[in-house]
Amino acid sequence: MEKIDNYVPRSIDDYDRLYKESVTNPEFFWEKIALSFIWRKKWNNVLSFDFNKPEFTWFNGGKLNISENCLDRHLLDKPNQTAILFEPNDPKEKHQEISYRELHERVCRFSNVLKKNNINKGDRVCLYMPMVPELAIAVLACSRIGAVHSVVFAGFSSTALAARISDADCKMLITADGSFRGNKTIDLKSIADEALVSCKSVKVSIILKRINSNIKLNKIDKWWHDEISMVSNQCEPVGIDSEDPLFILYTSGSTGKPKGMVHSCGGYMVYSEYSFKNVFQYKRGDIYWCTADIGWITGHSYIVYGPLLSGATTVMFEGVPSYPDFGRFWEICEKHNITHFYTAPTAIRALAKHPKSFVSKYNLNSLKVLGTVGEPINEEAWNWYNEVVGKKTCPIVDTWWQTETGGIMISSIAGVTDQKPTFATKPMIGIQPVLLDNNGKEISENGKEGVLAIKYPWPSIARTIYGDHERYKNVYFSAYPGYYFPGDGALTDSNGNYRITGRVDDVVIVSGHNLGTAPIEDAINLHENVVESALVGFPHEIKGNALYAFVILKDDSKSDNISKEINKLISSTIGPIAKPEKIQLVPGLPKTRSGKIMRRILRKIACGEKDNFGDISTLLNPEIVKVIVDKN
Numbered sequence: 001m002e003k004i005d006n007y008v009p010r011s012i013d014d015y016d017r018l019y020k021e022s023v024t025n026p027e028f029f030w031e032k033i034a035l036s037f038i039w040r041k042k043w044n045n046v047l048s049f050d051f052n053k054p055e056f057t058w059f060n061g062g063k064l065n066i067s068e069n070c071l072d073r074h075l076l077d078k079p080n081q082t083a084i085l086f087e088p089n090d091p092k093e094k095h096q097e098i099s100y101r102e103l104h105e106r107v108c109r110f111s112n113v114l115k116k117n118n119i120n121k122g123d124r125v126c127l128y129m130p131m132v133p134e135l136a137i138a139v140l141a142c143s144r145i146g147a148v149h150s151v152v153f154a155g156f157s158s159t160a161l162a163a164r165i166s167d168a169d170c171k172m173l174i175t176a177d178g179s180f181r182g183n184k185t186i187d188l189k190s191i192a193d194e195a196l197v198s199c200k201s202v203k204v205s206i207i208l209k210r211i212n213s214n215i216k217l218n219k220i221d222k223w224w225h226d227e228i229s230m231v232s233n234q235c236e237p238v239g240i241d242s243e244d245p246l247f248i249l250y251t252s253g254s255t256g257k258p259k260g261m262v263h264s265c266g267g268y269m270v271y272s273e274y275s276f277k278n279v280f281q282y283k284r285g286d287i288y289w290c291t292a293d294i295g296w297i298t299g300h301s302y303i304v305y306g307p308l309l310s311g312a313t314t315v316m317f318e319g320v321p322s323y324p325d326f327g328r329f330w331e332i333c334e335k336h337n338i339t340h341f342y343t344a345p346t347a348i349r350a351l352a353k354h355p356k357s358f359v360s361k362y363n364l365n366s367l368k369v370l371g372t373v374g375e376p377i378n379e380e381a382w383n384w385y386n387e388v389v390g391k392k393t394c395p396i397v398d399t400w401w402q403t404e405t406g407g408i409m410i411s412s413i414a415g416v417t418d419q420k421p422t423f424a425t426k427p428m429i430g431i432q433p434v435l436l437d438n439n440g441k442e443i444s445e446n447g448k449e450g451v452l453a454i455k456y457p458w459p460s461i462a463r464t465i466y467g468d469h470e471r472y473k474n475v476y477f478s479a480y481p482g483y484y485f486p487g488d489g490a491l492t493d494s495n496g497n498y499r500i501t502g503r504v505d506d507v508v509i510v511s512g513h514n515l516g517t518a519p520i521e522d523a524i525n526l527h528e529n530v531v532e533s534a535l536v537g538f539p540h541e542i543k544g545n546a547l548y549a550f551v552i553l554k555d556d557s558k559s560d561n562i563s564k565e566i567n568k569l570i571s572s573t574i575g576p577i578a579k580p581e582k583i584q585l586v587p588g589l590p591k592t593r594s595g596k597i598m599r600r601i602l603r604k605i606a607c608g609e610k611d612n613f614g615d616i617s618t619l620l621n622p623e624i625v626k627v628i629v630d631k632n
């Protein structure tokens with residue numbers, strides 16, 4: 001059997017050699033990596049692809065079970081090692097250490113609960129849960145029986161939840177009686193109940209008791225604890241086709257409804273373990289903590305699958321960085337001797353605002369590797385992270401990737417390849433990024449700027465958008481035929497290091513969360529006094545970007561509570577994360593003659609620019625620009 005560790009670089013020379021191998025003969029390379037996993041049946045061919053269709057298959061014909069690779073595989077050599085270390089919201093509540101043996105048992109048990117409730121291979125199951133071990137257990141149980149999990153971030157509103165459940169036609173919803181968040185509790189159950197009013201596909205709902213609220217069960221509801229008491233703790237993993245879907249995860253697009261990105265089993269498995277081991281250089285005994293929520297891709301790939309496939313100890317944190325105070329992250333690092341800490345730039349910026357004593361109070365000597373994800377990190381935040389948290393002794397990996405890519409695509413490799421503040425640096429082994437110019441031609445020299453594209457498939461590329469392959473094609477493969485187009489701009493330095501400069505479409509990354517502007521505008525437009533609105537992003541000290549809404553009212557005399565009402569609408573249709581930082585009432589919006597809103601101009605106004613809008617004479621209504629600027 002091949003050992004994956006033989007392909008994990010430990011020096012720059014290793015990286016150079018392996019990278020070369022991976023792009024010279026990708027199929028041969030990935031085949032060797034894939035052979036280190038348990039396959040119930042070997043594949044017929046490693047890769048087939050067509051960027052125009054688009055279609056990608058990896059390890060086609062092979063059968064595997066990803067939960068077997070996450071759990072059963074480790075029972076021989078590390079049954080008693082902690083798989084999941086759970087740190088609750090309340091520091092006074094005891095933390096939990098769940099060994100691989102126990103996790104295996106609990107996943108098997110819950111797999112039987114799924115089966116008992118008529119969930120079969122291919123059925124979609126929606127998870128709307130707090131960050132507790134049962135969320136990871138439910139995810140793994142779905143994968144064990146071949147059900148497709150769709151985790152919806154528990155900060156989304158009932159409308160957003162309902163849209164996701166309906167889009168995927170989920171048969172089951174797993175949720176909780178509530179969740180703890182800092183000093184608040186969130187009533188997940190009522191939100192779920194509201195969502196289910198319009199979701200007739202859901203036949204059963206399993207409810208985890210977490211906050212002991214006095215909820216009433218509906219006809220379709222069953223308690224998690226009752227269900228698991230009725231089934232055995234043994235469940236044989238079954239072989240699932242490599243190309244069968246493993247999960248759906250929704251991400252916002254620049255237009256219309258959220259996109260249900262579909263990831264498949266085999267390629268995702270291979271890439272999540274390989275990329276985890278590469279980037280983080282995890283060694284046995286290390287305690288790895290990614291602060292993301294499992295409701296996002298980072299949690300899928302680098303809290304659950306990547307670490308567990310690697311046999312690591314992965315930390316799940318239920319709370320927030322500010323509770324009970326701004327030292328919570330560092331308190332947890334000291335308490336559990338965290339070696340690897342992976343978070344978002346927005347969290348770093350928020351914490352850097354507070355006195356350094358919140359950090360220095362704790363002994364952070366166990367830390368070896370720091371990571372960031374989700375948005376570009378500015379130099380100031382990078383320096384604070386490096387100096388105050390890492391004491392200049394921990395490499396920082398700035399990892400660029402997306403829900404769609406399934407795993408990290410561009411990043412330095414901790415302690416192995418060079419880091420450079422604000423640069424994600426070099427492609428991962430097996431990943432072939434390029435910069436394209438305005439005409440879609442590859443830019444071959446270093447030190448240039450362009451749009452980022454990927455010119456060769458990798459195992460964990462999302463295979464489609466659930467129920468809408470045409471949209472998948474249009475969004476990612478049409479603008480630059482023959483490439484995957486992620487929607488980000490980038491530049492390279494003279495050594496070919498990549499720096500991601502930000503989105504080139506109408507997606508704004510707020511606090512590391514991907515927000516399409518169109519659905520938020522739709523929410524604003526629901527207000528009976530709103531004629532039209534336009535939303536743009538502008539730089540924000542802590543959030544990275546914040547949202548600025550320009551709104552035209554029907555009746556300006558009724559504008560007293562308009563901001564409050566708009567915010568309420570947005571919270572209830574999408575979630576509080578999508579609330580704009582600023583709302584400006586305007587008499588009109590700058591438009592092209594074909595009626596398209598000129599967001600480029602609005603972005604400048606949002607940034608505080610007073611003139612310098614370039615040639616606006618081609619606008620339908622150039623005079624409106626000055627009016628908006630004057631009122632800004």
Ligand code: WTA
Pocket residue numbers: 251296297298372373374375376377398399400401402403404424486487488500502503509512513514
């Ligand atoms: C942005 C998160 C700069 C980027 C894993 C991408 C980043 C979008 C970085 C995907 C980074 C993510 N530097 N920008 N290190 N990481 N992004 O799908 O714009 O939630 O397209 O996946 O976040 O966000 P998503």
